[in-house]
Structures are given as structure tokens and as C-alpha cells.
Amino acid sequence: MNMRRLWFVLALVMAVSFTVLGLMGREIYRQAPPIPARVVDPSGVVLMTREDIQTGQLAWQSMGGQQNGSIWGHGGYVAPDWSADQLHREATILLDLWAQRDHGVAYAALNPEAQAALKARLTREMRTNTYDPRTETITISADRAAALKQVKAHYVSLYSDSAELEKLREQYAIKNNAVPDPARREVIADYYWWTAWATGTNRPGDTVSYTSNWPHEPLIGNTPTSANLVWSVASVLILIFGVGSLVFWHARVKEEDHLRPPTKDPLSGFKPTPSMKATGKYFLTVIGLFLLQVGLGALTAHYAVEGHEFYGVQISDLIPYAVTRTWHTQLAVFWIATAWLATGLYVAPLISGHEPRFQRLGVNVLWGALVFVVLGSMAGEWLGVQQFFDLDMNWWFGHQGWEYVDLGRFWQTLLFVGLMLWLLLVGRALWPALRRPSESKPVLAILFMSAIAIGLFYGAGFMWGKHTHVSMVEYWRWWIVHLWVEGFFEVFATSVISLLLVNLGLVRAKSANLAVLFGTIVFMVGGVLGTAHHWYFSGTPVSVIAIGAVISALEVVPLALVGAEAYENWRHTKEAPWVATYRWPILFFVAVAFWNLLGAGVFGFMINPPISLYFIQGLNTTATHGHAALFGVYGMLGIGLLLFCFRGLARREAWSDKLLAWTFWLLNGGLAMMVFMSLLPTGVVQALASIEHGYWYARSPEVIHSPLVETLVWMRVPGDIVFSFGAFTLAIFAARLVLGGKRRATAEAPLPVAAE
Ligand code: HEM
Numbered sequence: 001m002n003m004r005r006l007w008f009v010l011a012l013v014m015a016v017s018f019t020v021l022g023l024m025g026r027e028i029y030r031q032a033p034p035i036p037a038r039v040v041d042p043s044g045v046v047l048m049t050r051e052d053i054q055t056g057q058l059a060w061q062s063m064g065g066q067q068n069g070s071i072w073g074h075g076g077y078v079a080p081d082w083s084a085d086q087l088h089r090e091a092t093i094l095l096d097l098w099a100q101r102d103h104g105v106a107y108a109a110l111n112p113e114a115q116a117a118l119k120a121r122l123t124r125e126m127r128t129n130t131y132d133p134r135t136e137t138i139t140i141s142a143d144r145a146a147a148l149k150q151v152k153a154h155y156v157s158l159y160s161d162s163a164e165l166e167k168l169r170e171q172y173a174i175k176n177n178a179v180p181d182p183a184r185r186e187v188i189a190d191y192y193w194w195t196a197w198a199t200g201t202n203r204p205g206d207t208v209s210y211t212s213n214w215p216h217e218p219l220i221g222n223t224p225t226s227a228n229l230v231w232s233v234a235s236v237l238i239l240i241f242g243v244g245s246l247v248f249w250h251a252r253v254k255e256e257d258h259l260r261p262p263t264k265d266p267l268s269g270f271k272p273t274p275s276m277k278a279t280g281k282y283f284l285t286v287i288g289l290f291l292l293q294v295g296l297g298a299l300t301a302h303y304a305v306e307g308h309e310f311y312g313v314q315i316s317d318l319i320p321y322a323v324t325r326t327w328h329t330q331l332a333v334f335w336i337a338t339a340w341l342a343t344g345l346y347v348a349p350l351i352s353g354h355e356p357r358f359q360r361l362g363v364n365v366l367w368g369a370l371v372f373v374v375l376g377s378m379a380g381e382w383l384g385v386q387q388f389f390d391l392d393m394n395w396w397f398g399h400q401g402w403e404y405v406d407l408g409r410f411w412q413t414l415l416f417v418g419l420m421l422w423l424l425l426v427g428r429a430l431w432p433a434l435r436r437p438s439e440s441k442p443v444l445a446i447l448f449m450s451a452i453a454i455g456l457f458y459g460a461g462f463m464w465g466k467h468t469h470v471s472m473v474e475y476w477r478w479w480i481v482h483l484w485v486e487g488f489f490e491v492f493a494t495s496v497i498s499l500l501l502v503n504l505g506l507v508r509a510k511s512a513n514l515a516v517l518f519g520t521i522v523f524m525v526g527g528v529l530g531t532a533h534h535w536y537f538s539g540t541p542v543s544v545i546a547i548g549a550v551i552s553a554l555e556v557v558p559l560a561l562v563g564a565e566a567y568e569n570w571r572h573t574k575e576a577p578w579v580a581t582y583r584w585p586i587l588f589f590v591a592v593a594f595w596n597l598l599g600a601g602v603f604g605f606m607i608n609p610p611i612s613l614y615f616i617q618g619l620n621t622t623a624t625h626g627h628a629a630l631f632g633v634y635g636m637l638g639i640g641l642l643l644f645c646f647r648g649l650a651r652r653e654a655w656s657d658k659l660l661a662w663t664f665w666l667l668n669g670g671l672a673m674m675v676f677m678s679l680l681p682t683g684v685v686q687a688l689a690s691i692e693h694g695y696w697y698a699r700s701p702e703v704i705h706s707p708l709v710e711t712l713v714w715m716r717v718p719g720d721i722v723f724s725f726g727a728f729t730l731a732i733f734a735a736r737l738v739l740g741g742k743r744r745a746t747a748e749a750p751l752p753v754a755a756e
């Protein structure tokens with residue numbers, strides 16, 4: 001297939017996919033569960049208002065939101081899913097109330113027939129939709145109103161420092177007196193009630209709840225829908241068909257590409273320009289943030305066994321779980337992004353041979369701005385969770401409570417401006433290369449377009465405001481998180497690795513162009529509409545399950561075949577003696593492909609069919625996938641790119657291949673240990689609990705703090721230690737480069753090349 005036709009196909013895929021994605025947004029908006037103007041009991045007493053529910057959402061965000069347990073399955077794993085927890089508490093309170101009234105005993109003491117009768121009554125009571133669109137009012141029975149008040153009292157007590165719930169708070173890793181303001185505690189409980197109402201109440205004229213019967217709650221007949229099963233099977237079939245088609249295509253177009261590599265390093269003669277040299281501090285920042293992130297990860301994991309303490313020292317008042325988990329996840333994004341931004345700034349003049357005026361100044365200013373945003377947003381998040389702000393200030397400067405977009409709107413805006421500045425800096429340095437005819441122009445163009453997309457799509461984070469419906473926040477939030485990691489990042493990864501290999505003379509430009517363009521199409525076909533796999537149960541219509549399941553299965557297709565790419569890359573390290581000096585950066589690219597297959601492909605598909613995610617959304621199976629994919633693919637890529645740039649910035653004498661070998665194996669081995677010894681088995685234990693008893697149970701202290709699961713959490717420690725050593729050896733490696741570089745500061749020349 002020729003390039004022109006492929007470009008046309010890419011444009012078509014993008015146009016169709018984004019049109020459908022936009023239409024889905026419109027449907028999600030229209031069919032979102034209504035936020036009532038008021039909830040009343042039969043005598044007309046107002047139990048809560050719309051304002052309470054919306055303020056409750058903001059108050060919940062202020063204490064860390066999704067970092068503290070989850071709503072509709074999105075968020076942290078130690079505390080419960082509040083919607084499922086609320087639903088289960090309400091259901092059991094009602095059953096006990098009726099059992100006492102009708103039979104004079106607790107529900108558990110009844111015979112199965114009597115239990116079944118009460119369950120049937122409960123199902124009718126909970127699932128019947130009593131929202132009146134005319135008056136925008138939900139009317140609930142007196143019994144249900146009583147249950148609501150009981151559950152509310154529980155949450156109000158939970159977020160205070162009451163002694164009776166001290167143990168539960170510790171198990172949930174929620175600090176004492178997490179929300180000192182009683183009014184905020186009350187509205188948070190109202191918000192939880194409304195999110196639970198949407199999960200158990202049938203859509204008007206339907207037998208399925210607003211969240212397609214999620215979470216699994218046998219007491220009220222919340223079980224998988226038929227659409228869920230049908231589209232799950234369809235997704236498996238599509239995957240098999242997709243893999244088959246791709247294998248066929250490969251067999252058809254496969255050309256043996258026997259490229260003789262150059263006899264010496266083509267980049268060896270290039271002297272880093274001043275702006276390229278200025279990127280050095282970015283990479284050192286990357287390593288610093290990475291170390292910090294690893295430390296915070298260990299602390300966050302420890303909170304799963306000791307919710308308030310670190311080996312006996314009370315620390316949760318000062319730096320609670322909500323803060324450590326926020327920083328841990330945000331830093332992952334920050335350091336990986338910093339590595340890529342720096343690579344862009346380093347590579348642009350290298351490829352174009354052009355150093356624009358004031359480029360070094362721009363690079364330095366951007367670095368200062370990035371450090372300011374990273375530290376400022378982290379400080380804001382801490383102040384927010386510690387409840388220092390009013391709800392307005394919190395939204396602007398504190399904690400937005402949305403996982404991966406936690407930073408306050410002010411910081412979010414600055415970050416966006418920083419990304420635009422970066423695009424400008426890279427663009428002006430790269431411009432001559434983009435204009436002049438060259439063989440590798442298509443790869444370069446795709447790389448630059450993916451960079452533009454990464455920057456612009458961060459803008460989706462501005463589409464929600466303070467009072468936006470949670471279904472719509474989820475819609476836009478995944479525009480960033482998903483479209484980044486499963487769309488533009490994959491394209492960026494493929495094109496940047498190809499471009500570097502082309503510039504090293506290891507891959508022919510023509511075959512790289514074709515492979516990258518084709519790869520981009522394949523990633524976009526699955527990646528764009530695949531976003532819907534995050535919205536199956538977020539108050540969305542059934543069409544979301546259908547499109548999400550089928551199209552996201554296609555995302556796995558290219559990942560099933562990256563083994564070939566890994567093998568090719570590994571072979572490059574043996575092609576000419578001088579390539580040995582690039583051995584470890586290239587091996588990190590091999591790791592990218594490996595974890596793309598395992599972390600993104602296998603573990604991603606494990607949780608992807610609707611019937612899987614129905615039971616295991618927000619369990620440790622997601623943590624398994626999150627770690628193996630995010631660090632495995634993009635963390636490894638960040639380190640590989642960092643090493644590639646260090647290779648040109650530092651002196652060969654200070655370069656230690658031995659330390660890099662240790663780094664490589666410790667990081668990969670540590671990640672595998674963490675995943676296989678701890679996260680995956682924990683996820684499987686929880687999955688069984690969820691299928692057997694209900695989702696609430698899989699997230700309850702009975703399971704999370706069972707001896708088995710606590711042991712499995714402890715089994716993280718060996719992997720964490722191995723992994724941390726890998727981070728340290730990387731830091732030592734970099735320190736040697738800096739110190740070794742200083743000692744020989746007289747010589748300006750870049751790395752001498754190993755003799756042939
Ligand atoms: C390298 C590519 C990928 C990266 C970096 C990545 C990363 C992530 C992250 C960080 C999360 C959120 C975890 C959390 O909430 O704690 C997530 C969730 C998810 N990912 Fe991926 N992912 C990738 C590819 C895939 C693929 C290919 C699939 C399947 C087709 C997939 C399916 C999912 C699903 C269904 C969820 C939602 C899980 C839940 O809500 O519990 N991911 N991913």
C-alpha cells in the first residue's frame with residue numbers, strides 16, 4: 001500500500017472516530033442519571049437538595065476524591081467504593097428493619113423463604129424509579145428515608161474523629177477527622193447516596209439501572225445485563241479476527257530488509273548545541289522525581305496494612321494516604337512527561353541541525369516553570385486534603401479529586417501553558433527538518449503530530465467545571481488519560497523509537513515510514529473509540545458498552561504482535577560493534593515492547609470485556625494492569641530516551657554499562673515480582689469475592705484485611721526492594737556522569753565512539 005493512501009486512511013479513521021466519540025458524549029450527557037432538585041419522604045420532608053449533592057461532590061473532591069476509595073469504580077483501592085458501600089448498607093438496613101417488624105428477628109435469622117420474600121420487596125423498593133422529571137423530585141418511602149439517615153450518620157461519624165469508627169478508619173486508611181467541618185461531612189453523605197441511587201434504580205421504562213446494574217449486588221438484583229454478556233463475547237471474537245487479519249497483512253507485505261549498518265556511529269560527529277546541553281537538568285529532575293515517586297509508592301502500599309502508621313509511627317495526620325497516593329500517581333505522569341519533553345527538546349536540533357535564537361533561554365525557562373508547577377501543585381494537593389481551603393479555593397489551587405488530573409485548576413492551566421510553550425520550542429527547532437525534503441519526513445511528521453496531540457488533548461481537562469455531572473467529568477477525564485496512554489503515547493513511542501533507529505542508520509527510513517504510519521492507523525482505530533471501556537458503568541447508555549467492548553478489543557491487536565518488534569530491536573544491538581554503546585537504551589526499548597504485550601495487552605484485556613470489568617473494576621487487577629502498563633511501557637520508554645540523550649551529552653569514560661545492566665534487570669525483575677507475587681494474586685482473590693458475594697464485599701475490610709490479602713500485600717516488599725535498587729543504580733549512574741563530566745570539563749567533544 002502506498003503512503004498517500006495510508007495518509008488518507010488515517011485522516012478518515014480520525015474523522016470518523018472523533019465524530020462518533022463526540023456523538024457518544026452527547027448521548028452520555030442526555031442519558032446521565034438526573035441530579036434531582038430535591039429528595040423527599042412521603043410527607044414531603046426534604047432530605048437533600050441538588051445543591052447538597054453538588055456541594056457534596058466538591059467536598060468529596062476536596063479531601064482527595066478518587067484517591068480515597070472510589071465512586072462508580074473509579075479511584076483508589078484501600079477504602080471502599082462509596083456507591084457500592086452505600087447501596088449495601090442501605091439494603092441491609094432495610095432488610096433488617098422489615099425482618100424485625102414482620103418477624104421480630106434479624107434478617108440473618110430468617111428462613112430462606114422469608115428472606116427471599118423480603119429480598120423481592122427490597123428489589124422492588126430500590127429499583128423502582130420515583131424520579132419525577134416535572135418536579136425534578138425523587139420521593140422515597142419512609143423506611144428508606146430512615147435507612148438513608150442511618151447510613152448518613154455512619155459517614156458523618158467516619159469522617160470525624162469519633163472513637164467508635166477509629167478501627168474502620170484505620171482499615172480504610174482515612175485519617176482521623178479527615179473532614180473537620182460537619183456541614184461538609186453531611187453533604188458528602190448526600191452525594192454518596194445519590195451515586196448509589198443511580199446504581200440501583202432502573203432507567204425510566206427499563207429493567208436495567210443507570211449504571212447498567214453495576215455494582216454486583218445480589219440483594220437488589222444487580223447482576224450483569226444481557227447486553228454485557230453479548231458484547232463481551234463479541235469483543236473476544238473481534239480480537240481473534242483482528243489478530244488474524246494483522247498476521248495476514250504482515251505475511252503479505254513482509255519484505256526482508258537487510259540493511260547494512262554504517263561502520264561508525266552516525267551521530268558521533270554531532271556536538272550538542274547549548275539548548276541541547278540545557279536539557280541535562282531535565283533528566284536529572286526526572287531521576288529525582290522518579291526516586292520520590294518510588295518512595296511514595298512504598299509508603300502508599302504500606303498504608304494498605306497499617307492505615308495510620310508507618311511501622312508504628314503515626315504519620316497519617318501529617319501525610320495521609322490520600323496525599324501519598326495522589327503524589328505517587330501524579331509524579332508518575334510528571335517524570336515520564338518530563339523525560340519525553342526533554343527528549344523532544346534534545347532531539348529537535350539534533351535532527352534539524354538548527355539551533356534557533358534564544359532556544360537555550362526557552363529551555364531553561366520551561367524547566368523552571370515545570371518545577372514550579374510540580375512542586376506548587378503538590379503543595380496545593382496537600383493543603384487541600386488537610387482542608388485548609390474553602391471549596392472554591394480548593395478547586396482552583398488544591399485538590400480536584402479526579403485521579404490523574406488531581407491538581408487544582410490554576411496548576412492545570414499553568415501545565416497546559418507549559419505544554420504549549422514546549423510545542424513552540426520543539427516546533428521552531430524542528431521546523432527546518434520538517435520543511436526540507438528528506439526520507440524520514442513521514443516519521444518525523446507523525447512524531448511531531450503526536451506531540452501536538454499530547455499537548456492539545458490535555459486541554460480536555462478544561463471541559464469540566466466545578467459543578468459538572470460526574471458522568472461528564474468521567475467522559476472528559478478519560479479523553480486525557482485514555483487518549484494519551486492508549487492513543488497518542490503509543491504513536492509517540494513507536495515513532496520516536498523508529499526515528500532514533502533511522503538516525504542511527506539501523507533501520508531504513510522507507511520501511512520505518514510505512515511501519516509507523518500503518519501502526520498509527522491501527523492504534524487510532526482501536527484507541528480513540530476504545531475510550532468507551534472506561535465508561536461502561538458510569539451512568540452511560542448501553543451503546544457505550546457495545547462500542548467500548550468491540551472497539552477496545554482492537555487495541556490489543558497491535559500489542560499481540562509487538563514481539564516481532566522487540567526481537568528486531570534486540571537484534572540491532574548486535575549489528576555493528578559501535579552499536580554496543582547504545583545497547584542499554586535499545587534494550588529499554590525492547591522492554592517497552594515486552595510490557596506492551598504483557599502489561600497493556602494481556603492485563604489490559606484481562607479487565608476489558610464488560611463481563612470482566614463488571615466484577616473487577618477498581619480491584620487490584622486494575623492495579624496490576626496500571627503498574628505493568630504505565631511503568632512497563634512508558635516508564636521504560638522514558639528511561640530509554642533519557643539514556644539515549646545522556647549518551648550524547650555525557651562522556652564515555654563516565655558511562656557505566658555495568659550499572660545500566662543492574663538498573664535494567666532490577667527494574668524489570670522488580671516490576672515482575674511486584675505484579676506476579678502481590679498485585680495479581682490480590683486481584684484474583686478480590687475477583688472471586690466480588691463474583692461470589694457482591695462487589696462491596698471485594699472492597700470491604702473483610703477481604704482487604706483478611707490474613708491472606710494482608711500477606712499478599714506484604715509480598716510486595718521483596719519486589720519493591722528490588723525495584724527501588726534499580727532506581728538507585730540509575731541515580732548512581734547519572735551521578736557518575738555528572739561528576740565524571742565535571743572532572744573532564746575541559747574537553748567539549750561528545751562521547752567518543754567505541755573503535756570498530
Ligand atoms: C500502554 C498502554 C496502557 C497504559 C499505560 C494503561 C494504563 C492504565 C491506567 C493507569 C489505568 C487506571 C488504573 C487506575 O485507575 O488505578 C488503566 C485502566 C484501564 N485500562 Fe489501561 N492502559 C494501557 C492500555 C490498555 C489496553 C490496551 C486496554 C485494553 C484494551 C486497557 C484497559 C483498561 C481498562 C478497562 C481500565 C479500567 C480499569 C478500571 O476502571 O478498574 N488499557 N489503564
Ligand SMILES: [Fe+2]
Nearest residue numbers: 482486531533
Ligand atoms: Fe483505556
